[in-house]
Amino acid sequence: LVVAATGAFVLLYVVAWLLSLLGVDLRFLYAPTPLGIGISFLIVILGALNLTLDFDFIEKAAEAGAPRYMQWYATFGLMLSLIWIYVYVLRLIALLRSRE
């Protein structure tokens, strides 16, 4: 479910980007409106849910005796989730503060 939701949001952004190249106005996604803020908040929550998947991966892989280099791979995934969260927290705070 989390994977599907993540995929859906990524798809949404790709579509939004393509449409914006064609000149369609999709600024409601990033605007400091309740909707824009709500969407950003959801994306941060989604990032947090992805973190649980990463923790789960680390635990299961360690239990199963995965090879040593998988430590780096798991870290790579964890890093991606953390960067995701940071980027959207930045955006969320920016939206909240531009309402002031």
Place this chain on the structure above:
Amino acid sequence: MALENPALNERSFQRGMEEAGAGPRTMSASGTYAITGLLFVIVVAAAAFGFSQVEIVTVDGRQEALTPAWTWLVFLLTFIVGIVGAFAYRAAPITSVLYALGEGSLLGIASRYYDLRFEGIVPQALLATLCVFLAVYLLYNLRIVKVTSRRWL
């Protein structure tokens, strides 16, 4: 910027297991978190560098940020490294460090832009991210949140 996490999924895991072979040294959770700490330091260092490389100029009395010339090159390279890193498990020690350097500097540049408009936003976002990480880590390890949507084993 990587907006997805294609790296950790069931297929990757199975392939990782198949490639495991007979190596005597295996992965541990504590080792993984130690590496996470190391990569975090690399990302922050790269971000500090990226942050410092953004030039602030004043145009018509307004402050504007100027992206360093190498931004798009780094963006492209980081994107490629990210894709490769998601599939090349054995190369993970190299790709993850390269990715941390590239993405870190990009984050630094983006942070400078945000900081120009919203002063002090970077420490706020860093703190929030850290809190989310710790909170989720606790929730997961105290088994308050159970990961049931996927079972690898």
